[in-house]
Amino acid sequence: MMIDPKKLAIKDFVYELPEERIAKFPLPERDQSKLLLYRQGQIVDHTFTDLPQLLPPNTLLVFNDTKVVQARLLFQKETGGFVEIFCLEPVAPYREVQLAMQQTGNCVWKCLVGNNKRWKSGKISLRFDGGMLQAEREAQQEGHFLIRFTWEPAELPFAEVLERCGKLPLPPYLNRDLTPEDHTRYQTIYANQQGAVAAPTAGLHFTDRVMASLQEQNIAAAYLTLHVGAGTFRPVKADVMEEHEMHAEQLYLTKPLLQRLLKQLGKPIIPVGTTSMRSLESLYWLGAKVLQQPALPMQELQVSQWQAYETKEPPAAAEALNALLQYMERQGTNYLHASTQIIIAPGYTFRICGGLITNFHQPESTLLLLVSALIGEDWRKVYQHALQNNYRFLSYGDSSLLLP
Template sequence: MKKSDFHFDLPPELIAQAPLPERSASRLLVVPPGNAPFEDRGIRDLPSLLREGDLLIFNDTRVIPARLFGNKATGGRVEILIERLLPDNEARAQIGASKTPKPGSRITLDAGGEVEVMGRDDAFHQLRFHVDAPLEKWLVDAGRLPLPPYIERAPDAADSERYQTVFARHTGAVAAPTAGLHFDEALLDELRAGGIEFGHVTLHVGAGTFQPMRVESVYEHVMHSEWLNVGAELVQQVRRTRERGGRVIAVGTTVVRALESAMREGALQPFAGETQIFIFPGYRIQSVDAMVTNFHLPESTLLMLVSAFVGRERILAAYQYAVAQRYRFFSYGDAMLLFSKDAG
């Protein structure tokens, strides 16, 4: 199985550069199981597409303003993208510079304060921040939102709200769980009124989610690591949903990755820790019956994940259809409702 097996042609103008005026105004492409025709719907149709007793699971991670700029002692410009916050005002981060800074060197930040380079591990540097507040709090005012690289504009004031889900609670992500961006309070209220239950996991999306696969063979790829928490309460919610015949529906691929990482001997178990799970065709996703997800990049690991869920040929046909119908792609784009190829 090769990376190129997951290629599709995408006209650049279909890459959404900004959110729609309303979160729940996005289109929704429904991909039923089997060979049933695709359906053009809207996110606001979700209450009629789901059933009383279904369980929607969201990722409640909160995006950090993780991008910073500064200067090395030599005067060279530096861009810092924090990957993960660590104790004692330290962080794991990517550094963009004409020449990689050495351990022990310091970077003067545009926002004030300094960064000390402690060391390097693969693509990430260990940094210590010398700033006038705890790092997480300091970043709220000093950092910039890390919009994905395919959004070809600078972040604006609206992004600070719209590149964050309305249910974001636990700070730690450097990219939004984008399927959740479609849900506003009015839609959530309507789903609740229809007897749909909500559950939450936390998976702090890392900068690695934007890294292209650098090997052609799928079997040689090593996934980046991300931290997650699947709590005991969520495990009980899933169990009760299954017992009453309801469906478990993930809002986003990050939820699927979290749940599958917490599967033990065919059953969901509480789990908190790191995951490097890589899901591609041949892997059987057992934790969910359906998922709401955005459209993903060609040849990406996320496209491989949804291919495992509905079948490679089926998902590529759906993407070809979406291109023809002028759906909007990627983080600020439209969504899909996918049903497992194993569904009855």
């Protein structure tokens, strides 16, 4: 019987997660976390350093090289009270994160505002080493504000301003203050492209030692960029998935990545993390879209929430990826920026990915739906085993290698 993902009830994806099983702090060494291997229904416990020996031969691992930005800004008002502004995504002059991060002088971002009632009107200021940042509300929209930032020295790029005066946005469920250690530990060792407000946490376990060991096993690596948005923590409030709106995230890919994926088809392609998996599957659906609409404008390169389930005759993976390559050639570019709202849930057919490296996710989350899409009802067996065997959960928790 075909599963209709729109009719899935989120209450069917619940398990009991005791507070003490949430990893509040990272382990002293990244690669010493536990690794649960799920292979064709069997579960075996390992340590993360075992990963290179456990991957199928000739695997290509695909990493998300996004870098978490210091997106929390704490402004003090003249009266002494604080207003917290959390930058979600850029609006003007650029919506594209990579460009918005290089913007100088001023910009507008979609933001969440804490203590908004205390901010009566006008501008608020935040002094930082060698300069000052000012914020002004331009508009209130559903659940957020548009905030115009201006700063001195005006020649500083916005990325540098955030670096100097922002704070790292830890996941809300950690429920604790930032420590100096978080600045290195809540980034992957290969983080490179600034723009995420949450880390691609499956990558937090990788160390130089593990990377060297992967090379020795002839396990290849490729990189893409998906800027993880705050929506990744958004709980599903709708009873059925049809009523839940997925957050859109910005995705960047290069021509060499597509060429590498084409060469790898037929051999294992394993994403590191749910963000890499959503990106890889989105590449396929972008290819399917440009196959149908060869003249699609670049600003319309987006994967909608239900596109994967509504496409009547999906093309072969090679055909879709080739279509995307040809599209890039027609556009005269080696690099594409797109957005994806893809929801991967039971009923989804994987087009590119043959497994997944991931942490243990919150109950009733879209990430749990994704795991279930990959390994079916066995997700319960995996999570039960993890709970009974002292695995640590969520962002700073332990890892799993899922090979259906």
